[in-house]
Amino acid sequence: MISYSSPEFEVEIKDDLCIRCGACVVNCSFDALEHDEDDDRIVANNRNCVDCRRCAVFCPTLAINIYENGLAFRKHGLWTNRAQREINKQAETGGVLLTSCGNELPSTTHPIYWDHLLLDASQVTNPSIDPLREPMELRTYLGSKPDAIEIDDQGKVKAPNRPSVALETPIMFAAMSFGAISYNVHKSLALAATEAGTLYNTGEGGLHPSLYEYGDNTIVQVASGRYGVFDEYLKAGQMIEIKVGQGAKPGIGGHLPGEKIDAEISLTRMIPEGTDAISPAPHHDVYSIEDLRQLVMSLKEATNYEKLVAVKIAAVHNAAPIASGIARAGADVIVIDGFRGGTGATPTVIRDNVGIPIELALAAVDDRLRQEGIRNQVSVVVSGGIRNSADVAKAIALGADAVYIGTAALIALGCTVCQRCFTGKCAWGLTTQDRQLNKRVNPEEGSERLYNLLRGWSIEIKDILGAMGVNAIESLRGNRLRLRGVGLDEETLKILGVRPAGK
Amino acid sequence: MSFPKHLSSSWQLHGEKIIAACGLIGFMNRDKSLTDGSDIIKAIANMKERSNGLGGGFAGYGIYPDHADQYAFHLMYMDESARVTTEEFLHEHFSIVAAEIIPTDPTAHVHNPPLLWRYFVDVEAASVVNEDESDYVVRLSLEVNDRIEGAFVSSCGKNMGIFKGVGYPEDVGEFFRLYDYKGYTWLSHGRFPTNTQGWWGGCHPFGLLDWAVVHNGELSSYGTNMRHLEMYDYKCTLMTDTEVVAYTIDLLMRKHGLPIEMVEKVIASPLWEAIDRMPEDERVVTEALRRVYGPLLFNGPFSFIIADSERMIGITDRIRLRPLVVATHGPTYYLSSEEASIREICPEPEQIWMPRGGQAAATELYETAKTTNKEEVVTG
Numbered sequence: 001m002i003s004y005s006s007p008e009f010e011v012e013i014k015d016d017l018c019i020r021c022g023a024c025v026v027n028c029s030f031d032a033l034e035h036d037e038d039d040d041r042i043v044a045n046n047r048n049c050v051d052c053r054r055c056a057v058f059c060p061t062l063a064i065n066i067y068e069n070g071l072a073f074r075k076h077g078l079w080t081n082r083a084q085r086e087i088n089k090q091a092e093t094g095g096v097l098l099t100s101c102g103n104e105l106p107s108t109t110h111p112i113y114w115d116h117l118l119l120d121a122s123q124v125t126n127p128s129i130d131p132l133r134e135p136m137e138l139r140t141y142l143g144s145k146p147d148a149i150e151i152d153d154q155g156k157v158k159a160p161n162r163p164s165v166a167l168e169t170p171i172m173f174a175a176m177s178f179g180a181i182s183y184n185v186h187k188s189l190a191l192a193a194t195e196a197g198t199l200y201n202t203g204e205g206g207l208h209p210s211l212y213e214y215g216d217n218t219i220v221q222v223a224s225g226r227y228g229v230f231d232e233y234l235k236a237g238q239m240i241e242i243k244v245g246q247g248a249k250p251g252i253g254g255h256l257p258g259e260k261i262d263a264e265i266s267l268t269r270m271i272p273e274g275t276d277a278i279s280p281a282p283h284h285d286v287y288s289i290e291d292l293r294q295l296v297m298s299l300k301e302a303t304n305y306e307k308l309v310a311v312k313i314a315a316v317h318n319a320a321p322i323a324s325g326i327a328r329a330g331a332d333v334i335v336i337d338g339f340r341g342g343t344g345a346t347p348t349v350i351r352d353n354v355g356i357p358i359e360l361a362l363a364a365v366d367d368r369l370r371q372e373g374i375r376n377q378v379s380v381v382v383s384g385g386i387r388n389s390a391d392v393a394k395a396i397a398l399g400a401d402a403v404y405i406g407t408a409a410l411i412a413l414g415c416t417v418c419q420r421c422f423t424g425k426c427a428w429g430l431t432t433q434d435r436q437l438n439k440r441v442n443p444e445e446g447s448e449r450l451y452n453l454l455r456g457w458s459i460e461i462k463d464i465l466g467a468m469g470v471n472a473i474e475s476l477r478g479n480r481l482r483l484r485g486v487g488l489d490e491e492t493l494k495i496l497g498v499r500p501a502g503k
Numbered sequence: 504m505s506f507p508k509h510l511s512s513s514w515q516l517h518g519e520k521i522i523a524a525c526g527l528i529g530f531m532n533r534d535k536s537l538t539d540g541s542d543i544i545k546a547i548a549n550m551k552e553r554s555n556g557l558g559g560g561f562a563g564y565g566i567y568p569d570h571a572d573q574y575a576f577h578l579m580y581m582d583e584s585a586r587v588t589t590e591e592f593l594h595e596h597f598s599i600v601a602a603e604i605i606p607t608d609p610t611a612h613v614h615n616p617p618l619l620w621r622y623f624v625d626v627e628a629a630s631v632v633n634e635d636e637s638d639y640v641v642r643l644s645l646e647v648n649d650r651i652e653g654a655f656v657s658s659c660g661k662n663m664g665i666f667k668g669v670g671y672p673e674d675v676g677e678f679f680r681l682y683d684y685k686g687y688t689w690l691s692h693g694r695f696p697t698n699t700q701g702w703w704g705g706c707h708p709f710g711l712l713d714w715a716v717v718h719n720g721e722l723s724s725y726g727t728n729m730r731h732l733e734m735y736d737y738k739c740t741l742m743t744d745t746e747v748v749a750y751t752i753d754l755l756m757r758k759h760g761l762p763i764e765m766v767e768k769v770i771a772s773p774l775w776e777a778i779d780r781m782p783e784d785e786r787v788v789t790e791a792l793r794r795v796y797g798p799l800l801f802n803g804p805f806s807f808i809i810a811d812s813e814r815m816i817g818i819t820d821r822i823r824l825r826p827l828v829v830a831t832h833g834p835t836y837y838l839s840s841e842e843a844s845i846r847e848i849c850p851e852p853e854q855i856w857m858p859r860g861g862q863a864a865a866t867e868l869y870e871t872a873k874t875t876n877k878e879e880v881v882t883g
Contacts, residue, residue, distance in 0.1 A: 126721035126803045127824060134822060139775045141794045147735075148759040149795050155762065157788040160795065373734050376795075469723035471822065472772075474793075475802035481726030 005088040009051045010067045011044035017063035018042055024055035024064060029427040029437055030420075052418040054427035086348070097348040100421035100431070101407060102248055102340040102385055105352055110339070113359035113488075114391045117398075118501055120482040122469030129466040136462035137472040140170040140402050142239070142379040143308050144332045163308050163332070165238045167402060168197030169458040170473060171392060173450075174337075174383050174406035175221050175243065175312070177205030179256045179265050179277065180344035180421070182438040185413060185430050188446030190214035195447065196454040201404070204228075204243060204254065204279060206268035212236050219310070222299065224253060225279035227269040231302070239308040239333065240299050242292075244283070247341025247384040250314030250355045254279035255345070260424055260433045293329035300330070308332040315339060315361035315384065316354075320368035327369060327378040335404065336361050338384025342407040344431055345422035358384040359398065363496045366399030366478060389460035398496065399478040412453045413446050525707070525719040526553030528839040529690035529808040530848075531815040535872035536834065537565060540681025542848045543689035548673035549844040553719075554693030558706035559672025561679070562715035563686035564663045564812055571662040573600050573623040574640055577710075579703050580618040581653030589647055589654040590622075596643050597624035605666075611678035613670040617655075617703050621664065637712055637757065644711075648704075648740055655703070658710030663812065665715055667692075667706035675706075687868075688810050692717035709745040711753055713811040718745040719840055720825045723803030731798035748807050751799050763816055763865045769796040771821040771861030808838045813873055816865040823860030830855040836866040 011032065013024075020040060025033045032048035033055060035041075049066065056064040073081040086097055107115065122128040129136075143164030150158040173189045180203060187210075189200035194217045201219040206228015211218070218237035222229055234240055245251065256265075256277040266273040286292050296309050310333035311326045313319065323334050338358020343351070362382050369375040382395050383404035395403050411417065414428035421431035429440030465471060468482055476482065484501040485493050493500055528546045532538060543561060567575055576593065580586040593599060605619040631639045644656040658665035663686075666679040672693040692707040708715040722728060722744040729739045729747055735758075737750040755761045755769060765788075772778075772793045778786055793800070804824030808817045817838035819827045830837040830845045830852035837845045837852065845852060858864045867873075 122723060122803070126723050129822070135774050135776065137775055141797075145795050149761065149765075149791060151760060157765070157791055159787045159791045164794065370730060370734050375734060469721075469804075470802040472797075472800055472802060474797035474800050475724035475727050477727055477798065478730050479724065479726035480730075482723075 001092050003047075003088065003092055005085050006071045007046035007049065007069050008085075009049040010046050010069050011049050011055070012065045012067065013042045013044065014063045014065070015041060017061045019061055019063075021060060023058050023060060027054045027058045027427060029054075029425045029432070029434070030423075050418045050420045051416070052420070052427045053416045098345055098422050099348045099351060100342075100344055100346070100419045101417050102342040103351050104419070111357070112340075112385070113357055113492075113496070114385075114387075114394050116486050116488050117359075117394045117496070117498065118484045118486060119390070119393060119397070119464060119468070120484070121467040126469045128469050129471050131459075131462040131466040134466070134471055136465050137474075138169045138458055138461060140167045140473060141165070142167065142333055142381070142401060144378060145376045147373075147376050163306055165199070165308060166197075167199065169454055169461075170396060170400075170402035171454055171457060172198050172219070172381070172402060172404050173200035173409050174342075174404035175201035175203040175219070175241065176344075176406055176410075177203030177221075177227075177256075178208055178268055179203075179205040179260060179433070181410075181431055182429060182433065182441060183208060183264060184438050184441040184443050184446065185410075186211060187443040188413065188441060188450055189409065190217065191443060191447035192450035192454065193217040195451045196458075198454065199238060201241060202228075202237070205256075205265070205277075206270060207233055207236055208264070208268045222295075223279055224281070224283045225277060227271065227277055227279070230270070234299065234303050235307070237307070239310055240303065241310040241312055241333075241335065242283075242295060242299070242331075243312045244286070244292075245312065245314035245316070245337070246343060247314045247337035247339055247355055247358070248343035249346040249350050250316050251281055252346065252350050253281040257424075262433055265433060289325040289329055292326065296330045310335050310381070312337060314341070314354075315356050315358050317356060319356070319361040320364040323365040323378075323380075324368050324372055324374065327374045331378060333379045333381055333401075334365070335381045335383065336365060337404075338362075338382065341384030342410075343421075358382050359395075360492070360495055362395060362398050362400055367497060389457035389464070392457060393461055393464045393476065394483065396473065396476050397479050397483050398498075399480070401477065408453070409450055412449045413441060525695055525717070526550035526693040526840045526844070527691070527717040527719050527806070527808055528837070528844050529688070529717065529810060529815055529817070530835055530837045531688040531810065531866060531868070532835050533866060533869045533872060534834040535565065535687045535868060537685035537687055538689065539685050540676060540683070540689065543691045544673050544676035544681060546839070546844045546848045547676070547691040547693050548671075549847040550693055550839075550841055551671065551673075553695060553840060554671060555695045556669075556671050557696050558667070558669055558692075558694030559675040560665060560667025560692050560694075560706045560708050560717075561672070561676055561681055562658070562663060562665045562688075562690040562708040562710065562717075562810065563681070563684050564688035564713075564810065565686040566664055566684040567623070567662050570601065570623040573625055574659050574661055575664050576622040576624060576644070576659050577605065577657040577664050577666070578620045578622065578647075579655040579657055580620065583618070585651060585653030586618060586620065588651050592643075592647060592651065593622060593624065596630060597622075598627055599624050606680055606683070607678050608680050611670075612674040613668055613678045616668060616678070641712060641753075642736075645738055645740075649738060657704065658708075658715065660710060660713035660715070661812065663710075663713060663715065665708050665710045667708065668703045669706065687872075688812075688815060690715055690717050690808055690810055690815075705741060705743060707743075707745050709741070709743065709749050711749045712757075714749050714753055714809060715811075716745050716749045716752070716807055716809045718748055718805060718807040720744065720805030720807070720820070721803055722747060722801050722805060724801060727798050728801065744805065745807070748801070748805075748809065751801075752809050755796070755799070763814075763863050765792055767818055767861060767863040768792050769799050770801045771818060771863075772797075772800050773821070773861070806840065814865065814867045816863050817858070818863040819858070819860050821861035826857070827864065828855065828857055829864040834869070838864060
């Protein structure tokens with residue numbers, strides 16, 4: 001069937017600059033470029049271009065440019081370019097629209113609240129502190145804390161016997177499975193987390209045998225498919241994360257197609273090669289909060305109460321009471337993944353319409369846990385669209401203990417948010433199991449990029465703290481008085497617990 | 504005068520943080536010998552540069568020997584109706600042994616004072632259900648501040664009282680005729696608020712049961728500290744740092760039973776770097792304290808003095824952004840923002856020093872003095 005959609009992008013190859021080296025052709029994994037032997041020129045098949053920019057970056061003479069297709073769509077507020085394209089695609093295939101990465105809807109209709117929050121600084125009455133001269137502390141402990149320290153008869157402090165984990169910076173790498181991303185990406189994350197004193201998350205796909213040595217910096221995930229879960233795996237990391245939901249696809253399971261299940265993946269997922277790995281929407285042993293408690297407790301029992309257990313949910317309308325239930329179910333950490341959270345594959349309709357922004361969910365959850373007096377019992381980690389150090393600082397000021405970054409980490413490794421992870425053709429070698437493409441990520445260099453990112457953000461957070469006149473991240477945590485809102489309505493300000501700027 | 508009140512439970516949208524800098528001094532006669540109020544007035548007057556006439560106050564311990572076993576409620580009223588409502592409330596929950604107008608000197612340089620009353624009350628054992636007596640008193644005094652329009656409890660401890668108001672501290676001291684009282688511990692505070700709304704209740708010291716706090720500085724961590732305290736049912740209605748300091752000390756020392764050596768590690772915690780280097784035993788304790796009580800770390804510049812009937816403690820922030828001087832002379836222990844004000848009333852102290860940032864200068868009554876009720880008068 002001929003497609004009624006015009007190509008989304010146009011590739012321009014500047015013939016006077018092109019040296020016919022063919023680097024672009026080799027780099028394009030979407031078959032959008034070809035070397036025409038007869039004419040000795042590079043020709044583009046625009047229909048296949050996904051605008052991942054791999055060719056343009058690797059062209060030695062910078063001869064390539066990519067544009068949005070200039071073909072005019074009649075301007076229409078309702079029947080937009082995107083609306084028409086999606087209808088065409090479904091009319092041609094009869095399928096579900098698939099996409100990747102986080103929600104792309106514009107901030108004009110779906111506000112990014114981080115950008116409506118402003119941080120405070122100290123002037124005169126309390127001095128700012130110079131981070132170049134004074135120590136600034138970012139160390140963060142995750143885990144359940146007692147309400148009070150226990151002192152025995154001899155006046156000695158009993159150290160809390162609950163497990164905890166120290167992060168040298170409050171930024172962790174979010175769950176991305178081996179399968180969704182490549183082995184080299186996993187290794188890059190593991191190395192960078194180790195170097196930076198933080199944690200990376202295996203996602204639901206098991207842990208490759210060669211990565212067990214990074215266990216001190218690993219979070220192992222248990223999700224609805226239970227792929228790769230066994231005794232040693234549970235004990236391999238510092239924390240076990242039960243994944244209930246994900247911001248990019250709340251209420252939806254996962255599907256890793258059989259073509260991607262090669263020998264290595266089969267080994268870590270513990271399923272036969274070539275079989276589909278389907279993660280059901282719910283955990284089939286968790287149909288209620290009391291079931292969740294049983295799962296939390298059985299994971300603790302299985303690991304001798306030495307590991308933290310986290311529960312990750314998507315930010316949905318009722319996130320606050322759900323989080324309270326999770327805390328009472330015995331979890332040590334609650335992870336909330338927002339409306340803009342990323343993924344390797346999700347139905348577009350779910351990604352763009354289900355869930356709520358992470359900023360609002362975080363504020364509501366933190367408030368609820370405090371109102372119930374159980375905020376000490378759990379750490380709160382948020383994710384879903386954290387783009388920079390300011391987002392991190394604002395999340396912590398709203399009440400988060402730490403954040404996860406997923407897409408930002410992939411961008412550090414080359415991702416250009418082309419949203420085609422689900423095709424398995426990632427030209428940057430990130431979200432593919434093609435062994436040739438995988439070589440495009442070198443774990444040594446990849447981990448350096450990731451470490452640099454964390455280092456840069458951490459220094460910036462120290463600058464933010466110093467400007468505020470505090471020298472420990474604890475003093476920013478939940479300190480909503482150091483935030484102000486701009487361009488927000490009264491009800492939203494109330495939910496965020498933040499005053500408007502100027503007040 | 505006006506009384507800022509909560510318009511709703513949502514502090515974030517209504518309260519306004521009160522920012523103030525200040526001068527402070529306190530002294531304790533550890534043998535419980537008594538000094539009249541003129542010394543403390545003299546000492547705080549010496550630091551006039553540190554206040555701007557928008558607030559001053561005093562706390563005296565041992566000043567009510569005739570009612571030593573009753574809670575002494577000091578009340579400020581905006582009008583008569585607030586007094587009537589409050590007295591009904593007090594009658595309902597306490598047995599009032601004595602009620603009187605706090606004597607004042609109308610010729611002193613203060614303007615627009617509220618109605619000032621004090622009540623000596625007993626708690627009937629039957630009224631206290633499911634909580635201990637001190638929690639009962641705290642809860643009800645917070646309720647007066649929170650619920651009764653135009654009424655404010657400035658102190659509610661035993662054998663102690665807080666006298667404070669808008670004006671220079673020495674004028675406030677004369678207004679309250681402090682030279683007529685004799686106490687073994689005195690604290691004073693001169694205020695330099697950077698917002699102009701001076702109101703009598705917002706002056707310092709801040710009191711909670713026997714605790715009295717005077718404070719210089721601004722807690723940059725106020726929001727974090729305050730929201731953490733809310734989980735333990737402390738409502739921070741005044742939006743002042745001093746209130747947060749008092750509640751934190753109350754929580755840590757009275758409710759959680761931490762000794763001062765641990766409290767200093769909470770509110771002015773050593774750096775992680777230093778904690779990591781500590782000997783194992785000490786490291787475990789310090790790390791546990793910081794992990795559990797991290798939200799109560801006071802960050803930003805501060806020095807404060809806090810006292811109860813037996814103790815007096817001074818401390819600065821961990822990087823010592825505000826001053827604190829300690830001196831001793833015989834049984835008397837002095838804490839002050841400035842050495843000069845100590846020398847004003849004790850020209851040649853035996854010892855004088857400045858503690859390190861985050862290190863508490865703590866003292867308490869001599870063991871013999873804790874049990875005796877010495878009534879000997881020593882005027883200075």
